[in-house]
Amino acid sequence: MDAVADNRVVIFDTTLRDGEQAPGCSMTLNEKLRVAAALRDLNVDIIEAGFPAASPGDFESVQRIAATIDGPTVCGLARCNEKDIRRVWDAVKESDRPRIHVFVATSQIHREHKLQMAKDEIISTATESVALARSLCADIEFSPEDAARTEPEYLAEVVQAVIEAGATTVNIPDTVGYAVPGEFYELFRYLKEHVDGIDAIRLSAHCHDDLGLAVANSLAAVQAGARQVECTINGIGERAGNCSLEEVVMALKTRKEYFGLETGIRTQRLYPTSRIVTAVTGMHAQRNKAIVGENAFAHEAGIHQHGMLKNSATYEIMRPEDVGLSRSNLVLGKHSGRHAFRERVEQMGFQLDDVELNRCFEEFKELADRKKDMYDRDIEAIIMNVDVGKAGPWRIEELHITAGTGTVAAAALLMRHEDGREIRDAAEGDGPVAAAFRALEQATGVNLILKNFEVHGVTVGDDAQGEVTVTVEYNRQSYRGHAVSTDIVESAAFAYLEVINRVIRRQEATGEETESVALGTP
Numbered sequence: 001m002d003a004v005a006d007n008r009v010v011i012f013d014t015t016l017r018d019g020e021q022a023p024g025c026s027m028t029l030n031e032k033l034r035v036a037a038a039l040r041d042l043n044v045d046i047i048e049a050g051f052p053a054a055s056p057g058d059f060e061s062v063q064r065i066a067a068t069i070d071g072p073t074v075c076g077l078a079r080c081n082e083k084d085i086r087r088v089w090d091a092v093k094e095s096d097r098p099r100i101h102v103f104v105a106t107s108q109i110h111r112e113h114k115l116q117m118a119k120d121e122i123i124s125t126a127t128e129s130v131a132l133a134r135s136l137c138a139d140i141e142f143s144p145e146d147a148a149r150t151e152p153e154y155l156a157e158v159v160q161a162v163i164e165a166g167a168t169t170v171n172i173p174d175t176v177g178y179a180v181p182g183e184f185y186e187l188f189r190y191l192k193e194h195v196d197g198i199d200a201i202r203l204s205a206h207c208h209d210d211l212g213l214a215v216a217n218s219l220a221a222v223q224a225g226a227r228q229v230e231c232t233i234n235g236i237g238e239r240a241g242n243c244s245l246e247e248v249v250m251a252l253k254t255r256k257e258y259f260g261l262e263t264g265i266r267t268q269r270l271y272p273t274s275r276i277v278t279a280v281t282g283m284h285a286q287r288n289k290a291i292v293g294e295n296a297f298a299h300e301a302g303i304h305q306h307g308m309l310k311n312s313a314t315y316e317i318m319r320p321e322d323v324g325l326s327r328s329n330l331v332l333g334k335h336s337g338r339h340a341f342r343e344r345v346e347q348m349g350f351q352l353d354d355v356e357l358n359r360c361f362e363e364f365k366e367l368a369d370r371k372k373d374m375y376d377r378d379i380e381a382i383i384m385n386v387d388v389g390k391a392g393p394w395r396i397e398e399l400h401i402t403a404g405t406g407t408v409a410a411a412a413l414l415m416r417h418e419d420g421r422e423i424r425d426a427a428e429g430d431g432p433v434a435a436a437f438r439a440l441e442q443a444t445g446v447n448l449i450l451k452n453f454e455v456h457g458v459t460v461g462d463d464a465q466g467e468v469t470v471t472v473e474y475n476r477q478s479y480r481g482h483a484v485s486t487d488i489v490e491s492a493a494f495a496y497l498e499v500i501n502r503v504i505r506r507q508e509a510t511g512e513e514t515e516s517v518a519l520g521t522p
Helices: 029-042 056-068 082-092 108-115 119-136 152-165 181-194 214-223 245-254 267-281 302-310 338-347 354-370 376-385 432-444 488-510
Strands: 010-013 046-050 073-079 098-105 140-145 169-174 202-207 228-231 394-402 409-417 422-429 449-457 466-474 477-485
Touching: 010 202, 010 245, 029 046, 029 056, 029 267, 046 056, 046 082, 056 073, 056 082, 073 082, 082 098, 082 119, 098 108, 098 119, 098 169, 108 119, 119 140, 119 152, 140 152, 152 169, 152 181, 169 181, 169 214, 169 228, 181 202, 181 214, 202 214, 214 228, 214 245, 228 245, 245 267, 338 354, 338 376, 354 376, 394 432, 394 488, 409 432, 422 432, 432 488, 466 488, 477 488
Parallel strands: 010 046, 010 228, 046 073, 073 098, 098 140, 140 169, 169 202, 202 228
Antiparallel strands: 394 409, 409 422, 449 466, 466 477
């Protein structure tokens, strides 16, 4: 365990593990690497990169992140069994700062109905697993799953035992979002008072949001002595989600005089990181989401606007610049140069290499020829959307739509495969989007079941870009596709093709669909 100041709260990000377990939020390897790089730039302390035993794909992604992402600790999750633990070690050992995270359920309802194990059996399993993990790695975290519903006396026994076995961090999860802040505070105080040696390890909190209290419970734990908070970008996660990273970080920063604590997070990277996770998962933060929602720094009421003009502190307790939001609106146009574009991108908090910048700039110039006004959100959409729908094996070269009142919509397209093949196909549908989807399926031979279709306006005006997210099912597996264009039908087609390409790539890699593994987690 790294030594940190007593007033420093360690940020443990589990977007790539617990966040990905949210329905429809599964990510490809490249998407996970992109999110991991964003988390590194955000300066999180620990990245929980996945559950290596869950699937070969999960193992590969954790291994690649451990080998390529420098800076944060890279952690993998394991159940309390030898196979899981060794699998995690094989995945994270190339990291400069590896961690093994083991867990077992401890609450009465889990003991009796899920594990069918006695209390002493669970303690024995936990200590043997921690000892094995510690023989492989110096940094070991242990989680008693469903700790918030575990009898405090028994929980203290478990925590005492795993500390003696070699755990360096002990995480106390509110796995089902059952706790309330005062109760969670008292649980941490109880452990601090009844567990010998607890001051030599780091206490952590992992809270779910089933009652909307994940952030409040995490802050209560911190007040009670926890110095690690486990959280996700945008609060994504199973069921109602996890503690929101941006909310807990900005609460500690904005109310520093109250908490007397700080984190190492580069808060100016919060909004860009939020948008990257949104683009990758297709899970949009609600407009009134704290910190990163579209309305977080918007003011419409006349009395509020009057106060803002006098002094922004009248109605804003944070500066939008502190979380990576820009105050500017209309920025660049079709005559703007590459240098000005780069400067604006950096002002918005995005870091692009020369190849990415050039691709984004070319798309910006193309879009500026079609749009009257260009906004920051247009640039942001380009950054998030570069080459979406164009990354093989298939890409759309031409798409023609005919539709009208009293007529059957039809779509005709020209597709090109990365091996050089070209296919022309056409189809009819109940509307232009349905016709485009059917034509894509016919051309590629991949038939999907559409579950959800969402359209969001990126900016304002009749030439605004439309952001389309599709959720589909293929062989009982859920996929999301995402694309942006000033033409909604084109955007929908690119989003649908993104899913088709993902299905094809998965088939090429595995030869068959991988069955998901049912896993209990903190």
